[in-house]
Amino acid sequence: MLLLPPAPPAIRVDLNGPGCPIASTMYGVFFEEINHAGDGGIYSELVLNRSFREGMKGWKGGAGPRPELKTGARPTLRMAGGAGFQLENSGYFGLPMRRAETYDLRIEAMGELKGPLRATLLDAGGQQIASANVPVTRDWKMREVKLVALKTANKARLVLSANGAGDVEFRYVSLMPRKTWKGHGLRPDLAQMVADLKPAFIRFPGGCFVEGDSIANAHRWKRTIGPVELRQGRQGVWGYRSTDGLGFHEYLQWCEDTGAAPLYVSNVGMACQFRSKETVPLSELDEWIQDALDAIEYANGPVNSRWGAERAENGHPKPFEMKHIEVGNENWGPEYDARYARFYDAIRTKYPDMQIIVDVMGTKPTSRSADIQDEHFYESTDWFANQHGRYDTYNRKDPKVYVGEYAVTKGAGTGNLNAALGEAAFMIGMERNSDVVTMTSYAPLFVHAEDRAWNPDAIVFNGLDAYGTPSYWNQWLFSRNGRGTSLPVTWDDGTSNKMPMGRGAGIATWNTSAEFRDLKIDGVAPLSVPLEGMKGTWVSTIDGWKHEGKEQPATILYPDAAGGDFTLTVQARKLGGAEGFLIPFRVRSFTQYSWWNIGGWNNERTSVERFDNGPGGEVTRPADVKIETGRWYDIRIEGRGDRIRCYLDGALIHDYRDPQTPELIAGASRDGKTVTVKVVNLSGEPMEREIFLDGKGAWRGIDETVLTARSPDDENSFATPKKIAPVTKGLDFRGERITHRFKPWSVTFLRFQN
Known part of the structure; x- marks a missing residue:
């Protein structure tokens, strides 16, 4: 036979199944001024510190007189001497020059010279690439001259020199390629790579860049429009100052040129909460709310409105038709809730059709609803693969979801295939739930090869070249094949033979003092603690352990590699500190376990995290559970097969399936x-x-x-x-x-x- x-x-x-229509807004991009994505990147300005607002940064004098910096509303740099002078600028990471390309040099200066002011471009070896004379008069004048590169160079520099006696003040020196994307100031190859993704929207200008590390450094869009030489710029949160040459109007123009809808992120009157606790007092919030309303009017208002007229004056009478605004970025807690409510009411009243997006950082505001909620994930490939069904059980009555920032950041190299695989798995899950997830954008978009503040990124570039990481090509694939209707699919995912994690247990804290008693697995207390299982300072008590200190974390782990069902019980009491308790369970080894993080993230929320030989990631939706100081809590975790239930004082907090990759x-x-x-x-x-x-x-x-x-x-x-x-x-x-x-x-x- x-x-x-x-x-x-x-x-x-x-x-023949019902399927889900895939929203036309499903795949967009997120731009933030990070990694020199804008200045020194897609924004074509080549001179670093063109308005001298950062003192002598980027500038240096040659033999002869020393530069004299004058501070003020518009700083100036003076060069004076009897035998000439030399002043040079090497740009952000060297000036990139392309053979036969034309570059426009704009210099605002005043003074007297016996001879000409000479502008020269030199390569790294000192060979001349281009040169021209620039007129200088006794009055302030903006002069523009043309420079045509004789060769290609990635590390050129601009030299301004005079051979005779003179006294000249500079207050603006700009060098930009004449050829920009669609004539609107963007670097053509980078802008085209974004356009090739066919994004439905562009979210801008951040990110933490919106909030700033202080209220003084928060993004204020009205300071980013008008003549570029008058824009003050500000210190960003990613290690460098932004010129704001890529300002609110330029962002809107970029969206239009790309065929993408604008999604503006408005500061909600809070500095970046990861860096500062500074907020605008509620009594002074009206100005910030008005900024958001005025931003909408600038984008959409008629030419006879205050800000619509300003838009027309800046060269764009036709409205940009902005339909989405996000109130804040990665904000949370009662301070955010109170401010979000004020913004929501004002925007909904004046612009009832505007789609309002709220931040979800574990918890979300309860004072008002939202049209869409923004969720961010930076995790491992396994986490994203495990979470492909994250939205299968999402409450369809809740707001739609915008996954505004996501990327594999663990085990990703500087942008490898492994990262793209995890992201693709997650993207299939988002498409499957396209009745809920209506917008997505990978993050970050750009990184300059010489300023990798965040890793990885979609597009890597230097002065002359660029390439997409595998994650970029992932976005390219899905955006071009992400229209129509998502269909029901069943498949064998290959996980049926995988073993669950172990039966071990533990106790832990994070920046918190606490005591634990009566830790048991199936009614039996663990044996003595293995030497490797204790981290931090612990003191044994009659029936448990006590920790006092700020270790992040302090742990006691009792590994047990044997699989099987279990019931973990323990009592815990917080003595002081920032958070609540960490209860490890299914501890297979010292690097493979889950823990229930009760009152984590500065006691803002509660969730389960899983660790598998590396950084962990959340595997449950956060619960709004906080821990009080001084009272005992009864904690119970039950494991039956792959199903886990977590109880606090008898109340069921989490009920989920332990993910199998x-x-x-x-x-x-x-x-x-x-x-x-x-x-x-x-x-x-x-x-x-x-x-x-x-x-x-x-x-x-x-x-x-x-x-x-x-x-x-x-x-x-x-x-x-x-x-x-x-x-x-x-x-x-x-x-x-x-x-x-x-x-x-x-x-x-x-x-x-x-």
Whole structure:
């Protein structure tokens, strides 16, 4: 008797199922002034500190007189001497020059010179690239001259010099390429890479950049419009000053040129809460609320309105049609709730059709609702893969979701394939729940190769070149195939044989003093603490342990690698400090466990985190549970198979499935007559699946697009910018089912048409 090999596991696409329409706003981009994304990046200005608002930063004198800086509302730099002078600027990371390109040099100066003021561009070896004379008069004048580069150079410098006696003051020196993207001041290659993503929206200008490290450094949009030479700029939170040359109007123009809707993030009267607790008093908040209202009027108002007229004066009479505004960025707590309510009421009253987005940082404001809530995730590939079903059980009556910032940041190298795999798995889950998740944007968008303040990023660039990381190409794939309707899909994800974590337990704190008693697993107290299991200063008590101090964390772990069901019980009391309790459970080893973080994040919320040989990530939705000082709490955690229930004083707080990292995740969408099956293979082995297109009629293959590499650690680079990029080939198929072999570590899109 001939035995046939077993059929491969199935992926079934239900073509007759209800599905979910994918929102037209599903895939956008998020821009923040970080990593020199704007200044020194997509904003084409090449001179560093062009208005001398940072003193001598970026400037240095040569032989002869020393530069004399004059401070004031508009600082100036004076060069005076009897035998000439030399002043030079090397830009942000060297001036990038392209052969035969024209550069516009604008200098605002006054003074007297016996000879000409000479502007010269030199390469790193001192060879001349271009030069021109610049007129100087006794009165302040803005002069513009043209420089044409004779060669390409990545590390050039601008030299201003005079050979004769003279006395000259400079208050603005700008050098910009004449060729910019659509003539609006953006670097063409970078702007085009963003446009190639076909973003539905651009969220701007941040990010923590919106808030600033203090109220004085908060983003105020009205200071970013008008003549660029008059814009003061401000110190950003990412280690450098912003010129605000890329201001509110420029952002709106960028959106229009890209064909993307603008999404403006308004400061809510709070400095960045990760850096400061400074807030605008509620009694002084009206000015900040008015700023948000005026921003909407500038974007959308008629030309006979106050700010609509200003927009027209700045060259754009037609409204920009902004439909979304986000109130704050990564804000939380009662201070945010109180301010959000004021902003919400004012915006809803004057602009009832404006879509208002609220921040969700564990908890969210309860004083007012929102149209959309913004959630941010920076985690590992395993976390994102485990969370592909995060929105399957989301309450459909709650606000829609904007996943405004997300990226694999753990095990991601400087942007590797491993990161893209986790993100793709999560994106399939978001598409599957597109009735809830209506907007998404990866973050951050840009990084200059010489200023990596945040890692990884979608687009890496230097002065002359740029490339997309695998995460960039992920966005490229999904945005181009993310229209129509998300279809129901069932599949074997390869997790059925995976073991749960152990049965061990523990106690821990974070920047908090607390005591614990009667820790038991299934009614039995753990044996003595292994030496490696204790971290921090602990004192044994009659029936438990006491910790006093600020360690982050202080832990006692009792590992038990044996799997199985369990019931953990313990009593805990907070003695003082910033947070509540950490209760480790399913402790398999000192680096593999989960813990229930009760009253974590400065006692703002409660959630479960999981650790697997590295940084952890939340696996439950946060609960609004805080811990009081001085009272005892009864804590119980039950594990039955992969189901975990967490109780505090008898009340059920969390009920969830312990995530098992899948090896394969599948989804599908239909756009007209085209069905796209989307599969992520997270394993290092090829995965064979039989794909059933369950519906009426036969189908033919169109093409197969694959994003993969030899190793999940592989990355793109300036030398090999498309080492990992989508590769498309024809798909020879007719029928209702196809057996397909998915490559190891791959994102695959299969397109069919009937």
